[in-house]
Amino acid sequence: MSDNQGPVWEIFLQKKAGQPFVHCGSLHAFDKEMALQNARDLYTRRGEGVSIWAVPSNAIVASSPEDIGPFFEPSNDKVYRHPTFYQIPDAIGHM
Amino acid sequence: MEDNKFEEVFEGKLAKNEMVEPKDWMPDNYRKHLIRQISQHAHSEIVGMLPEGNWITRAPSLRAKVVLLAKVQDEGGHGLYLYTAAETLGISRDELLNNLHTGKAKYSSIFNYPTLTWADIGAVGWLVDGAAIMNQVMLQRTSYGPYARAMVRICKEESFHQRQGFEIMTHLSFGTADQKAMAQDALNRWWFPTMMMFGPPDSESPNSENAIKWRIKRETNDQLRQKFVNQTVPQVEYLGLTVPDANLKWNEAKKGYDYSEPNWVEFKNVISGNGPCNKQRLLARNKAHNEGAWVREAAQAFARKRKEIYEAA
Ligand SMILES: [Fe+2]
Ligand SMILES: [Fe+2]
Numbered sequence: 001m002s003d004n005q006g007p008v009w010e011i012f013l014q015k016k017a018g019q020p021f022v023h024c025g026s027l028h029a030f031d032k033e034m035a036l037q038n039a040r041d042l043y044t045r046r047g048e049g050v051s052i053w054a055v056p057s058n059a060i061v062a063s064s065p066e067d068i069g070p071f072f073e074p075s076n077d078k079v080y081r082h083p084t085f086y087q088i089p090d091a092i093g094h095m
Numbered sequence: 096m097e098d099n100k101f102e103e104v105f106e107g108k109l110a111k112n113e114m115v116e117p118k119d120w121m122p123d124n125y126r127k128h129l130i131r132q133i134s135q136h137a138h139s140e141i142v143g144m145l146p147e148g149n150w151i152t153r154a155p156s157l158r159a160k161v162v163l164l165a166k167v168q169d170e171g172g173h174g175l176y177l178y179t180a181a182e183t184l185g186i187s188r189d190e191l192l193n194n195l196h197t198g199k200a201k202y203s204s205i206f207n208y209p210t211l212t213w214a215d216i217g218a219v220g221w222l223v224d225g226a227a228i229m230n231q232v233m234l235q236r237t238s239y240g241p242y243a244r245a246m247v248r249i250c251k252e253e254s255f256h257q258r259q260g261f262e263i264m265t266h267l268s269f270g271t272a273d274q275k276a277m278a279q280d281a282l283n284r285w286w287f288p289t290m291m292m293f294g295p296p297d298s299e300s301p302n303s304e305n306a307i308k309w310r311i312k313r314e315t316n317d318q319l320r321q322k323f324v325n326q327t328v329p330q331v332e333y334l335g336l337t338v339p340d341a342n343l344k345w346n347e348a349k350k351g352y353d354y355s356e357p358n359w360v361e362f363k364n365v366i367s368g369n370g371p372c373n374k375q376r377l378l379a380r381n382k383a384h385n386e387g388a389w390v391r392e393a394a395q396a397f398a399r400k401r402k403e404i405y406e407a408a
Contacts, residue, residue, distance in 0.1 A: 004395055005188040026179045028188060030398040042172055065119045
């Protein structure tokens with residue numbers, strides 16, 4: 001007998017309205033409803049969230065660790081993307 | 096990259112106290128060590144529900160009952176966090192459960208002792224969860240990311256577990272003479288099995304060296320055991336109870352208590368299957384799993400059917 005536990009889902013919680021959703025862990029469930037109910041029971045027993053995202057694990061596309069250098073490189077030499085690159089006259093003060 | 100280049104990156108991470116993540120390269124033995132340790136930890140949470148579950152229907156008040164229910168439910172949650180952490184290392188949930196149910200995988204020896212009286216529920220929360228917390232606080236900084244993150248969540252939930260146990264001990268210790276005797280009896284039976292939870296002495300602990308080298312553990316078995324004794328003795332004194340160890344005494348030079356080692360022969364017997372409740376625990380786990388099979392099958396069939404209807408529409 002194959003003892004299927006159902007597919008794996010990644011769970012993201014929003015702590016308070018307006019805040020970003022943050023990954024909190026994963027779980028097994030057979031469908032969307034069960035994923036949400038399991039997430040509520042498993043990850044929000046103490047009011048840890050006001051909203052839940054459940055995403056099938058295999059739907060997530062992730063960069064791989066070896067990519068760290070080349071993949072993110074294009075942004076490293078673009079200092080002009082930062083406000084500190086620009087000079088604002090003293091007379092203007094804060095901008 | 097060649098293998099030794101990968102190894103360099105891995106070692107570098109450990110040296111910089113950075114975490115290793117599931118997709119990172121890691122040595123085979125590191126992976127194996129983690130799968131063994133995390134799954135043992137998960138099984139302990141799940142089997143640990145049994146001795147306490149034994150008292151849910153007999154809790155002495157409604158308050159005591161809802162507290163115990165919440166505590167046992169948390170332990171189930173801890174088991175699930177840890178199973179998913181182990182699964183990130185490439186082992187399936189089915190395989191993990193199968194290893195538990197066939198007796199191939201181990202769980203903490205402590206859960207093979209019986210909970211005979213209500214005072215045992217106090218002693219388990221206070222001592223057993225207390226010892227587990229000591230270990231888990233250390234593991235919040237373990238080198239494997241998913242394990243460390245599960246530990247942070249678990250530690251947040253654990254503090255109520257120890258407090259509710261200590262509260263039960265307080266009520267009994269400051270209650271009638273019979274109640275106090277019950278509390279002392281529970282302490283007598285749980286003290287040494289709890290001391291065993293930290294594992295064999297450093298001199299005889301085969302896995303310790305690697306665990307420290309890989310920063311999976313940051314303190315040794317004996318260090319944690321000493322910490323536990325130092326923390327717990329004043330609590331025993333507060334309750335007006337006695338630690339069942341004639342050799343227990345304060346050692347000013349080491350700023351800690353001297354204590355007797357638990358009976359390591361008994362420890363070996365219990366982990367190799369011959370403790371008072373091993374058979375009962377394994378039977379109960381198998382029974383629950385097998386009798387729940389129809390739920391998994393029904394849920395699976397329901398999901399499949401709904402998908403068919405959705406796709407046909
Ligand atoms: Fe736990
Ligand atoms: Fe606990």
